[in-house]
Amino acid sequence: xxxxxxxxxxxxxxxxxxxxxxxxxxxxxxxxxxxxxxxxxxxxxxxxxxxxxxxxxxxxxxxxxxxxxxxxxxxxxxxxxxxxxxxxxxxxxxxxxxxxxxxxxxxxxxxxxxxxxxxxxxxxxxxxxxxxxxxxxxxxxxxxxxxxxxxxxxxxxxxxxxxxxxxxxxxxxxxxxxxxxxxxxxxxxxxxxxxxxxxxxxxxxxxxxxxxxxxxxxxxxxxxxxxxxxxxxxxxxxxxx
Numbered sequence: 001x002x003x004x005x006x007x008x009x010x011x012x013x014x015x016x017x018x019x020x021x022x023x024x025x026x027x028x029x030x031x032x033x034x035x036x037x038x039x040x041x042x043x044x045x046x047x048x049x050x051x052x053x054x055x056x057x058x059x060x061x062x063x064x065x066x067x068x069x070x071x072x073x074x075x076x077x078x079x080x081x082x083x084x085x086x087x088x089x090x091x092x093x094x095x096x097x098x099x100x101x102x103x104x105x106x107x108x109x110x111x112x113x114x115x116x117x118x119x120x121x122x123x124x125x126x127x128x129x130x131x132x133x134x135x136x137x138x139x140x141x142x143x144x145x146x147x148x149x150x151x152x153x154x155x156x157x158x159x160x161x162x163x164x165x166x167x168x169x170x171x172x173x174x175x176x177x178x179x180x181x182x183x184x185x186x187x188x189x190x191x192x193x194x195x196x197x198x199x200x201x202x203x204x205x206x207x208x209x210x211x212x213x214x215x216x217x218x219x220x221x222x223x224x225x226x227x228x229x230x231x232x233x234x235x236x237x238x239x240x241x
Contacts, residue, residue, distance in 0.1 A: 004057045005195035008035040008075035009067030009095045010162050014191030015042045017050050025050050026192040035074045054086045061198040064092035065217035066122040072216045084211040091198050092214055096124040098194040099161050100132035102186040108156035113163035119143050121163045122219055131200050140219040143167055147174045156180055160187050
């Protein structure tokens with residue numbers, strides 16, 4: 001099976017290609033143009049380097065979140081369009097699970113975290129495996145609440161994801177020597193890890209979707225919707241008051 005994976009869920013824009021079980025290309029870019037400007041040129045470049053076209057792809061994958069609302073929409077929309085044009089199935093991969101798939105040979109708990117702003121994270125917990133063994137569902141919560149969960153596991157915890165750079169000091173202050181951090185090359189979400197997960201889940205045809213049913217994974221409403229709801233609630237309170 002040939003798989004094309006796209007990740008635009010966070011700071012990096014990534015594309016990976018797997019051919020018959022072998023990862024043959026991975027492109028990753030964290031600077032420059034916006035995801036909407038660079039993702040399709042990166043897809044074209046990856047396929048050209050592999051001497052392939054979209055007709056050679058059997059499965060199109062996207063990292064569906066959690067993550068940047070705009071970024072997730074870009075990746076999911078791109079994959080839906082590619083799958084529709086090629087008449088092929090698609091598959092969604094969880095961002096936190098893909099991060100956990102970066103890690104091998106760690107005996108403690110793996111803690112991927114994404115910065116959700118205002119001292120909040122999108123977080124989950126896993127043990128090593130392919131796919132990673134999930135210990136906790138994805139949650140959007142205060143960092144302090146997440147670290148309470150991690151501390152209760154009573155073991156070393158390996159942190160990775162874009163939340164680490166902003167929150168590392170707070171993590172160390174709370175967990176001390178139990179806190180470990182992935183090296184730079186494994187710290188961020190890699191399209192290749194997401195692609196490897198897609199290959200695992202594609203073994204069960206029930207995980208495959210058509211271009212109409214692939215959807216983003218949001219753990220909370222976008223900021224604009226939250227602000228609008230708060231404004232409406234305040235207006236209703238003023239009226240009732």
